[in-house]
Amino acid sequence: MDSAVLLDLLGNENRRRILRLLAHKPCYVTEISEYLGVSPKAVIDHLRKLENAGLIESTTDDQRRKYFHISRSLRLEVSVSPYGFGAKSAYPAKRSLDMSGRCPHLSMELPSVGDSSNDLADLATEYGRLQELDRELSLAQRWVHGRVEDTLAALDERLGTEADSRFFAATLAALVETDGTPDAVAEDVGAPEDAVLDALARLADVGVVAREGDRYRIR
Numbered sequence: 001m002d003s004a005v006l007l008d009l010l011g012n013e014n015r016r017r018i019l020r021l022l023a024h025k026p027c028y029v030t031e032i033s034e035y036l037g038v039s040p041k042a043v044i045d046h047l048r049k050l051e052n053a054g055l056i057e058s059t060t061d062d063q064r065r066k067y068f069h070i071s072r073s074l075r076l077e078v079s080v081s082p083y084g085f086g087a088k089s090a091y092p093a094k095r096s097l098d099m100s101g102r103c104p105h106l107s108m109e110l111p112s113v114g115d116s117s118n119d120l121a122d123l124a125t126e127y128g129r130l131q132e133l134d135r136e137l138s139l140a141q142r143w144v145h146g147r148v149e150d151t152l153a154a155l156d157e158r159l160g161t162e163a164d165s166r167f168f169a170a171t172l173a174a175l176v177e178t179d180g181t182p183d184a185v186a187e188d189v190g191a192p193e194d195a196v197l198d199a200l201a202r203l204a205d206v207g208v209v210a211r212e213g214d215r216y217r218i219r
Helices: 003-010 013-022 029-036 040-052 120-159 165-177 182-189 193-205
Strands: 056-060 066-070 075-081 084-090 209-212 215-218
Touching: 003 013, 003 075, 003 084, 013 029, 013 040, 013 066, 029 040, 029 066, 040 056, 075 120, 120 165, 165 182, 165 193, 165 215, 182 193, 193 209, 193 215
Parallel strands: none
Antiparallel strands: 056 066, 075 084, 209 215
8 A cells, every 4th residue: 555645544533543443343333433432424434434445344244234344454664854754554474475585684583373383372472472573673673773864964974964865875885786887876776877977976076986987986
């Protein structure tokens, strides 16, 4: 789902309260109306928007009463800093996803949820491990964000406050990963070659990179 659409949708407090309620149990319109203290008509409008976005769905019981519940898990991340604003959403990966080699900077024992046993004790242990892993990953993510901002701040200090420090950082990283030619750097950062040439010229002016023929290198 588009993150901007999701942010707009969740910008409404009552829709967030509906999702919080449905995270505990399926509910029908009257229950939600009483919980929110708003009219059933208003609730139906909120439910329609959430349903159209694919966040919830409904089932009908024997009394033909429609129950709403959250359709699937979704994670939304928002980043706000002096160096940029971004939002991204993602669904949980399928169990079949092979994580080997996908996280070269992260060492962890990869759990295999329920692959070999449905014993309740094993499942409870696995849940505890996953909860601990989630906390560790959250801490690691905060650490990485802090180091990224420190790096960008250092680039700002070196290049000037008007520099697009994220683009310059990506350009410098691409110089390390490629042969240093402008076309290779442009392909690595996904930017037009003219923009990369301008960035390399700026970096050369402040003595960060040096040109050697048709290639650039970090000094």
